Amino acid sequence: MSHGYLSPTGVEIAFVLVGLVTLGSGLLVVTVKNLVYAALWLIVCMGSIAVEYLLLSAELLAWIQVLIYGGAVIVLFLFGLMLTRAPIGPTEELNVRNRWPAAIVGLGAAGTLVTVVVQAYQHTWFDPRGAVSLGSAQALGGQLFKYWVLPFEVLSVLLLAALVGAIVLSRRGGALGAQAPNEEAEA
Amino acid sequence: MHAVYPLVLGALLFAIGLYGVLARRSAIAVLMAIELLLNAVTLNLVSFGAILRDQYGMGQIFTLFIITIAAAETGLGLAIVLLLYRQRATSDLGEQRELAEPVEPYDSDELLAVDEVEAGAAR
Numbered sequence: 001m002s003h004g005y006l007s008p009t010g011v012e013i014a015f016v017l018v019g020l021v022t023l024g025s026g027l028l029v030v031t032v033k034n035l036v037y038a039a040l041w042l043i044v045c046m047g048s049i050a051v052e053y054l055l056l057s058a059e060l061l062a063w064i065q066v067l068i069y070g071g072a073v074i075v076l077f078l079f080g081l082m083l084t085r086a087p088i089g090p091t092e093e094l095n096v097r098n099r100w101p102a103a104i105v106g107l108g109a110a111g112t113l114v115t116v117v118v119q120a121y122q123h124t125w126f127d128p129r130g131a132v133s134l135g136s137a138q139a140l141g142g143q144l145f146k147y148w149v150l151p152f153e154v155l156s157v158l159l160l161a162a163l164v165g166a167i168v169l170s171r172r173g174g175a176l177g178a179q180a181p182n183e184e185a186e187a
Numbered sequence: 188m189h190a191v192y193p194l195v196l197g198a199l200l201f202a203i204g205l206y207g208v209l210a211r212r213s214a215i216a217v218l219m220a221i222e223l224l225l226n227a228v229t230l231n232l233v234s235f236g237a238i239l240r241d242q243y244g245m246g247q248i249f250t251l252f253i254i255t256i257a258a259a260e261t262g263l264g265l266a267i268v269l270l271l272y273r274q275r276a277t278s279d280l281g282e283q284r285e286l287a288e289p290v291e292p293y294d295s296d297e298l299l300a301v302d303e304v305e306a307g308a309a310r
Contacts, residue, residue, distance in 0.1 A: 011188050019196040026200055026223055030207030035216060042219055049226050056193060056237045058247050061254075068254055073222065073261050080215050080265040084272040096281065099210045106206030113198035117191065124190035124238065131237040134244055143244035144251070155255050162259035169266040 011128060015055050022048040033090040039077045046070050057128045058135040193234035201227035214268045214278040218261060225257045 008016075025044040032038050046069035053062035080086075096102070133139055144152060204227055207220025229250040236246020272278045 009188065012192060015188065015192050015196075019192070022196065023199055023203065026203045029223060030203055030210065030216075030220055035213060038216060038219060042222065045223065046226065049230060052193070052196070052230060053233055056233050058233050058237070058250075061233060061247055061250055064251065064254060068258055069222070069226070073258060076261055076265055077215060077219060080218075080268060083269055084215065084278045086213065086215065086278070093279065094213055094216060095210050096212050102206050102209035105209055106202045109205050110199055110202030113201065114195055117194040117198055121190040121194055126188060126190055126238045128188050128237055131240055134236070134240060135247060140244060140247055140251070144248055147243045148248050151252060155252060159255065159259055162263050166262045166266040169263070169270055 011055055015052065018048050018051045018055070022052065031095075033092070033094055034088075035081055035086050035091070035094060036078070036088055039074060039081065042077070043070055043074050046074070055128065056135075057132040059132075060135060060137045060140050190234070190238050193237075194231060197227045197231035197234065200230065203227075212279050212281045214271065214280050215265070217280065218264050218268070221264075222257065222261065225253060229253050 022045055025041045025048065028041040029038050029045060032041060046065060050062040050065040050070070053059075053065060201224060204220050204223035207223060208217055211217050211220060232246045232250045232253070234246075236244065236250075239246070268278050271283070275282070
């Protein structure tokens, strides 16, 4: 089987097209002036990344990505926007006044990473179809509970800690709230 | 599939997230950019998992772990932002300067005194 840049396979074409959607929506997430639109573009970005997972034959991860990022995390963000009474309309204060250093750092990181990756993996090809058996729920669950049981259990404890921490942080009138003298004025 | 396609996509997405973290002032927008950073890393992990195919399935399992940690991080981060908003009535990161070093410009005679002290120490 011959490989070449000039004769891309169907998977490659689909990957590049969905990748353009990912990059475009990602760029909109960090540049758009309306915070709610940024959160909604984040859904598009996460959904297209889920499609990329499917093209890389990670089917279970694709659905988990849709469920957790496209659903739970975005809803969290929208709730956060609502509860902080963030401006719904377009605002100028969303970005720092001087954006050139950030753009330079971003472009520098992009240039460096792309150069290194292209230099290192120029001659590597792989068949995503061959990895389909690795991404199924059965294979992933088998590996998770055969080799990664301890990290899995530690993660459940971490989730519990995060849950308790979030409750303690957002409780009104608790030990932390007592230190805020102007809290009652805001509430 | 050529290995460069998914890896370059991950690198570019990481750069976009980096720009967003640095350029945004609203704390919630910064959290969104951090999600982009994490997704760039997980995309790289999944593509390396498809390229290398080790028997432990590290790429996809680690992606699963990172998604879990990212969800916990977002919940905690938003709780902190809400607390910040309740105490300061703003979630603008540019306004939070309480821990910053106070900026006190020296007067010219003070600078002169510092110079003299340093010159005396050198002597």
